[in-house]
Amino acid sequence: xxxxxxxxxxxxxxxxxxxxxxxxxxxxxxxxxxxxxxxxxxxxxxxxxxxxxxxxxxxxxxxxxxxxxxxxxxxxxxxxxxxxxxxxxxxxxxxxxxxxxxxxxxxxxxxxxxxxxxxxxxxxxxxxxxxxxxxxxxxxxxxxxxxxxxxxxxxxxxxxxxxxxxxxxxxxxxxxxxxxxxxxxxxxxxxxxxxxxxxxxxxxxxxxxxxxxxxxxxxxxxxxxxxxxxxxxxxxxxxxxxxxxxxxxxxxxxxxxxxxxxxxxxxxxxxxxxxxxxxxxxxxxxxxxxxxxxxxxxxxxxxxxxxxxxxxxxxxxxxxxxxxxxxxxxxxxxxxxxxxxxxxxxxxxxxxxxxxxxxxxxxxxxxxxxxxxxxxxxxxxxxxxxxxxxxxxxxxxxxxxxxxxxxxxxxxxxxxxxxxxxxxxxxxxxxxxxxxxxxxxxxxxxxxxxxxxxxxxxxxxxxxxxxxxxxxxxxxxxxxxxxxxxxxxxxxxxx
Amino acid sequence: xxxxxxxxxxxxxxxxxxxxxxxxxxxxxxxxxxxxxxxxxxxxxxxxxxxxxxxxxxxxxxxxxxxxxxxxxxxxxxxxxxxxxxxxxxxxxxxxxxxxxxxxxxxxxxxxxxxxxxxxxxxxxxxxxxxxxxxxxxxxxxxxxxxxxxxxxxxxxxxxxxxxxxxxx
Numbered sequence: 001x002x003x004x005x006x007x008x009x010x011x012x013x014x015x016x017x018x019x020x021x022x023x024x025x026x027x028x029x030x031x032x033x034x035x036x037x038x039x040x041x042x043x044x045x046x047x048x049x050x051x052x053x054x055x056x057x058x059x060x061x062x063x064x065x066x067x068x069x070x071x072x073x074x075x076x077x078x079x080x081x082x083x084x085x086x087x088x089x090x091x092x093x094x095x096x097x098x099x100x101x102x103x104x105x106x107x108x109x110x111x112x113x114x115x116x117x118x119x120x121x122x123x124x125x126x127x128x129x130x131x132x133x134x135x136x137x138x139x140x141x142x143x144x145x146x147x148x149x150x151x152x153x154x155x156x157x158x159x160x161x162x163x164x165x166x167x168x169x170x171x172x173x174x175x176x177x178x179x180x181x182x183x184x185x186x187x188x189x190x191x192x193x194x195x196x197x198x199x200x201x202x203x204x205x206x207x208x209x210x211x212x213x214x215x216x217x218x219x220x221x222x223x224x225x226x227x228x229x230x231x232x233x234x235x236x237x238x239x240x241x242x243x244x245x246x247x248x249x250x251x252x253x254x255x256x257x258x259x260x261x262x263x264x265x266x267x268x269x270x271x272x273x274x275x276x277x278x279x280x281x282x283x284x285x286x287x288x289x290x291x292x293x294x295x296x297x298x299x300x301x302x303x304x305x306x307x308x309x310x311x312x313x314x315x316x317x318x319x320x321x322x323x324x325x326x327x328x329x330x331x332x333x334x335x336x337x338x339x340x341x342x343x344x345x346x347x348x349x350x351x352x353x354x355x356x357x358x359x360x361x362x363x364x365x366x367x368x369x370x371x372x373x374x375x376x377x378x379x380x381x382x383x384x385x386x387x388x389x390x391x392x393x394x395x396x397x398x399x400x401x402x403x404x405x406x407x408x409x410x411x412x413x414x415x416x417x418x419x420x421x422x423x424x425x426x427x428x429x430x431x432x433x434x435x436x437x438x439x440x441x442x443x444x445x446x447x448x449x450x451x452x453x454x455x456x457x458x459x460x461x462x463x464x465x466x467x468x469x470x471x472x473x474x475x476x477x478x479x480x481x482x483x484x485x486x487x488x489x490x491x492x493x494x495x
Numbered sequence: 496x497x498x499x500x501x502x503x504x505x506x507x508x509x510x511x512x513x514x515x516x517x518x519x520x521x522x523x524x525x526x527x528x529x530x531x532x533x534x535x536x537x538x539x540x541x542x543x544x545x546x547x548x549x550x551x552x553x554x555x556x557x558x559x560x561x562x563x564x565x566x567x568x569x570x571x572x573x574x575x576x577x578x579x580x581x582x583x584x585x586x587x588x589x590x591x592x593x594x595x596x597x598x599x600x601x602x603x604x605x606x607x608x609x610x611x612x613x614x615x616x617x618x619x620x621x622x623x624x625x626x627x628x629x630x631x632x633x634x635x636x637x638x639x640x641x642x643x644x645x646x647x648x649x650x651x652x653x654x655x656x657x658x659x660x661x662x663x664x
Binding site: 047048050051162164165167168171172174175178182184185187188189190216217220221223384385386387389390391393394395397398401402405407410411414417418426444447448451456 | 516517520524531534535538539541549551552554555558559561562565566568569572584585587588590591592595598599602603607611614615616618619622623624629632633634637638641642645648649651652653654
């Protein structure tokens with residue numbers, strides 16, 4: 001009951017409501033603009049959160065996360081370009097339906113299913129995160145190490161793209177985290193005599209570089225690309241017939257999205273693809289998929305927004321991000337002196353339930369904004385790249401510089417911008433780098449501390465049941481892509 | 496006829512391995528990893544009496560070995576795949592890269608604000624914006640707004656330079 005009152009608190013706080021209003025608005029704009037998104041936006045806005053108290057700061061970031069994930073659907077439906085990677089599956093049916101003159105219906109379904117998916121996942125978050133946090137009391141250093149390893153292997157297993165390349169990218173991310181003074185012995189590693197590197201490489205320059213700057217370079221290779229925008233009169237609420245057709249799909253995808261979100265992988269992107277394919281598998285009219293199926297839109301959108309709440313579960317309960325954007329939120333928590341984990345649930349329930357309540361409100365707010373303002377938000381895509389990206393560059397440079405007032409951070413940002421561009425060009429996802437970087441310290445720290453506990457005996461890991469379970473799951477996660485490939489080959493041979 | 500030949504060439508898997516982009520990428524990753532691996536041998540070691548657990552260099556070493564191994568796997572898996580012709584990077588990409596370098600040089604030697612203004616004007620112009628008013632908005636007005644915003648709300652002090660020094664007196 002007390003927790004419920006904490007959840008309701010944002011409703012009665014004018015400050016939090018204003019933060020939610022602007023966070024949702026900003027998130028929608030970021031989601032609509034192809035190439036940007038909640039991860040880049042969150043990283044860019046992070047310096048500004050320093051002027052806010054911790055709760056308002058995290059509420060702002062989570063509002064951006066929820067609204068940004070939904071915003072991608074607007075561009076996916078109207079210009080056949082996903083505003084965020086999580087909206088890629090929405091293009092498949094959203095755009096064909098819009099081309100048939102039913103853009104309003106498509107956007108209406110996307111808005112409703114995103115809201116339901118988002119609210120469903122917050123409910124999961126409210127019930128599941130405290131349970132996971134309680135379980136985390138049983139975790140010692142070896143268990144955290146095994147959990148982090150499991151999280152990283154999940155990137156390979158269900159992450160987008162090549163599993164081996166995802167593992168390389170994750171290892172690269174962890175390697176970045178080793179730059180600077182070793183936290184146990186203060187010995188310099190990979191500093192090459194550069195004093196600024198002794199402190200290590202901060203998270204924000206790497207995120208802004210890998211997402212914003214590399215995207216700017218990608219945009220520079222597509223200057224002659226012209227978007228064809230479908231006209232939109234107004235967003236329509238789905239009809240009773242549409243509801244009857246899609247309610248099962250929305251609920252299924254909400255469940256799938258929440259579950260995928262909890263796993264430390266790629267959050268919304270993977271969730272929407274699985275949500276979409278499951279919607280097709282269970283549909284009575286699978287042949288309609290790809291031609292403008294309303295079920296396809298519902299399946300993808302409910303799943304990607306449901307992943308937002310799901311991804312917050314391990315972030316808050318264990319301090320292990322469920323997606324790239326929650327990695328930014330985790331950084332926000334750390335910057336504001338909040339340590340995620342079981343202690344947070346015991347010591348600051350008002351803070352946590354305030355976040356949960358705010359996420360619920362953010363989902364309702366983006367429903368209202370999306371419903372009444374989608375036409376206006378779609379116009380944002382008309383801002384030409386030649387104007388937009390130099391402005392984003394100025395924001396990126398100042399935002400990166402502002403965190404520690406270090407010009408070296410700006411160089412690091414540009415360096416990772418170039419690295420990120422070539423990674424994408426050659427089929428490496430940049431998301432595992434981010435997850436690897438944020439988990440790097442945890443992986444190395446818990447490994448070394450475990451070895452101290454075990455007196456250097458590696459086999460002692462096998463004597464810890466929880467750690468052993470996570471290691472077994474990690475092995476299964478690593479073998480899963482091979483199994484998937486084998487079954488695919490067998491199926492093809494049968495055909 | 497020419498197109499047919501080109502298509503055939505694109506699908507040919509028997510090209511010399513060093514021409515494949517997967518080889519080039521794998522080679523570069525392995526080369527950099529090897530250099531970094533050699534660097535790890537120069538890290539200071541903790542005296543045995545203080546050493547509990549592993550040495551500071553062990554963890555990065557293990558990561559680099561893992562990266563080298565996984566990159567070799569990527570290359571091995573790509574051998575059998577048909578060769579795709581790599582699209583050439585357009586001139587606009589290199590201009591943007593040069594603008595980055597220019598930004599670095601100006602920010603380091605002259606002024607941070609000036610560097611952003613020059614970068615924005617150059618990129619915006621090269622990306623197709625020829626209207627002076629928009630170029631001024633992008634390169635002067637917007638950076639001023641951003642600078643002011645950061646200064647007022649975050650109390651940020653930008654690095655000294657010919658323009659920022661005038662502003663800060």
